[in-house]
Amino acid sequence: MTVYIIQRVMRMIPLLFLLSLIAFLIIQLPPGDYLTEHINALRASGRDVDEAEVERLMKQYALDRPMHVQYLTWIQNILFKGSFGQSFQWGRPVNEVIGDKMALTFLLAILTTAFVWTVSVPIGIYVSVRQYTFTDYLFTMIGFVGLAVPGFLLAMVVMYFSFAWFGLKVGGLFSPAFELEPWSIAKFQNMLTRIWVPVLILGIGGTAHIIRIMRATMLDELRKQYVTVARSKGLSEFAVLMNYPVRIAINPLISSLGFLLPWIISGGTVVEIVLNLPTAAVVLYRALLSQDMFLAGSFILLVGTLALVGSLLADIALAALDPRIRFGSVEEM
Amino acid sequence: MASEQNGAGPQEALLEIRDLKTHFALEEGTVRAVDGVDLDVRRRQVVGVVGESGCGKSMTAMSIMRLIPPPGQIVDGEIRFHRPFDDRSDASDIVDIAQFESNSRELRDIRGNQISMVFQEPMTALSPVRTVGKQITEAILLHQEVNKSEARDIAIETLARVKMPNPEQRFDDYPFQLSGGMRQRAVIAMALACRPQLLIADEPTTALDVTTEAQILDLMRELQAESDMSILYITHNLGVVAEMAEDVVVMYLGKVVERTDVDSIFYNPKHPYTRGLLNSIPRLEDVLQDKREKLNAIEGMVPSPYQRLQGCSFHPRCPDFMPGVCDEAEPQLIQLEEGHAVRCHLYT
Structure with missing residues (x-):
């Protein structure tokens, strides 16, 4: 197991390097950079540009130097100073801008997954043992409706009805009173009363998905002989299900856990914009629009890193659950 | 029918199956996987069940365990199990496994235990x-x-x-x-x-190579001898039956066609199907003397499981087919001599 974990961690290093390279290339792809854009905009409006200040920024980020020097400067700052650079758009260091956005996105991702799993795993198991019954068809239908309705539409519908019927404004994560407040227990509580709306909306599509996966893998496992053997020992049906087919059918879900964060960021952006949530996805989207290169690059790097760490954790969890992975055996069973 | 078993006193009975019917109601029709099986296992006895694939031998076993896959159901019959008391004496109470609710407490107490x-x-x-x-x-x-x-x-x-x-x-x-x-x-x-008092072995050596098979068979015989256990041994391999069983039950299309002790099956088979099965085993001396080039097979195929044949279910493949008799009435299981029963019109 230790060997497996060490190997797995070692394999991450070249991946991380590649990731940083790609993140950097992506932010360099559009022609020009934020600084030039900014100067041009100022010049066009006829205002004076502080040449000295421009000079200083150019130097600091090596913008006047070749691409690989720029990359090295960027990555050195991150690795050795922990500094992701300056967000031009926000006029603040990237670290400050990203911090709580990332934390919120993370919280949202965890809550959404918790919601999706608690709802869909039991349903998936249930419909697999009741295949082709009314309940199976009912949940299949509800699931597909959930899968087919786009999240942003659902978000708008929820916003409309909660306002029309209950007079509630469900947009945003905080009540207006707490919006600009610094973090406090009261603000956190206020957030908890509102966060369930995006969790629900983001979760519905995923729920259908997980139900289908769970149902399909369970149906595969239920046909296997070890299930009958387990019954022949005299175990109760519940014990048979939990200890045998479910133990194996859950594995594909565990391995998908690593991609939670990228999924929330890429899949949830539109919903988060509609619901006006201060999450990473929305910030990334704006940063990309305005060529705020250090902010966007840092986001891509961070999200990618978290995805890699996530899949590392998922792999370790999977190895703990499935001895075949732990022992490096790929024998078909 | 059971009490006439070779001198077996009723106190020695462990499992008595009477007229067991396990049917699968499918859209294409009803498959009568087990269609009126009578079978007895006495204490400390090894009973072999033989037959081709699809003859219902595995489903008989699954019926005893009550593990028939849906939509299969026991529609009729009794599976009387003489459940011993905990003191391990020969005293027992009789329960009908066929009557239990599926997955009920009583059933699960027997499964994997007795x-x-x-x-x-x-x-x-x-x-x-x-x-x-x-x-x-x-x-x-x-x-x-x-x-x-x-x-x-x-x-x-x-x-x-x-x-x-x-x-x-x-x-x-x-x-x-x-x-x-x-x-x-x-x-x-x-x-x-x-x-357990009864071990059901459903082709336990089919997936193994011959050497391992021999070891496992030896092992099962030893275990049976050293403990007070009966074995219901299900196989399509007559060689294994000869080695393991005392009594043999031959099944065809969900019915028992012949039931006797192991010697009579090999030296005095009565049912044309049993004879056909034995005939299909190549004999070493024939091979050595180049007497036979091809394997003997029973004519024809096992009929479609949805088909219900009138008369004896073996008549389309039977070498001793008697028109007007075999395709008209269904033969009953006839007691020929002590402990030898056969389901065939040749003996009526």
Whole structure:
């Protein structure tokens, strides 16, 4: 197991390097950079540009130097100073801008997954043992409706009805009173009363998905002989299900856990914009629009890193659950 | 019909199946997988059940375990099990397994405890993600009042009984770390852990190579001899029957066509189907003398399971087919002599 974990961690290093390279290339792809854009905009409006200040920024980020020097400067700052650079758009260091956005996105991702799993795993198991019954068809239908309705539409519908019927404004994560407040227990509580709306909306599509996966893998496992053997020992049906087919059918879900964060960021952006949530996805989207290169690059790097760490954790969890992975055996069973 | 079994007193009976019918109601029609089976197993007796694939032998076993896959259902008949009392004397009370609710408490008390089963495929009979030991102790913890470490001791002792090499280390192994033969030993150990009165073995050696098969057969015979256990041995292999069984039941299309002791099956078969089966085994002397080039086979195919034949279900393939008789009335199981019954119009 230790060997497996060490190997797995070692394999991450070249991946991380590649990731940083790609993140950097992506932010360099559009022609020009934020600084030039900014100067041009100022010049066009006829205002004076502080040449000295421009000079200083150019130097600091090596913008006047070749691409690989720029990359090295960027990555050195991150690795050795922990500094992701300056967000031009926000006029603040990237670290400050990203911090709580990332934390919120993370919280949202965890809550959404918790919601999706608690709802869909039991349903998936249930419909697999009741295949082709009314309940199976009912949940299949509800699931597909959930899968087919786009999240942003659902978000708008929820916003409309909660306002029309209950007079509630469900947009945003905080009540207006707490919006600009610094973090406090009261603000956190206020957030908890509102966060369930995006969790629900983001979760519905995923729920259908997980139900289908769970149902399909369970149906595969239920046909296997070890299930009958387990019954022949005299175990109760519940014990048979939990200890045998479910133990194996859950594995594909565990391995998908690593991609939670990228999924929330890429899949949830539109919903988060509609619901006006201060999450990473929305910030990334704006940063990309305005060529705020250090902010966007840092986001891509961070999200990618978290995805890699996530899949590392998922792999370790999977190895703990499935001895075949732990022992490096790929024998078909 | 049962009480006439060779001198078996009723007190020695362990399992009496009467007119068991297990049907599958499918959209294409009803499949009568088991269609009126009578079968007896006495204490400490090995009964072999033989027949082609699809003759209902496995479904008879699954009916006893009440593990028939849906939509299969026991529609009629009795499975009387003489459940011994805990004092291990010969006194028993009789329960009808066919009457239990599926997955009921009483049923689960018998399953894996007094009746257990060894399945065909040792490769898939064990869950790949749990240790061999865990899968064995599960049944022990369920049926016996022992704690975990006692259960572990029993499991290791049982593994030793089935001649598993290094039982203590194997206990913590996962199934994929064992060879096929070792896995089948583990599966047998799992079935024997609670010292059942009846062990149902459904082709336990089919998936193994011949050497391993011989070892497992030896092992099962030894285990049966040293414990007070009966075995219902299901196989399509007549050689295995000759080696293992005392009584033999031949099945065809969900019915028992012949039932007798092992010697009579081989030296005095009565039913044309039994004769056909025996005839299809190549004889060594024939081969050596170049007498025979082709294997003898029974004519024709097993009819579609949805088809209901009038008269004897074997008549389309029977070499002794009597028109007007065999395709008209269904033959009854006739007692020819002590302990030899056959279902055929030739003997009426």
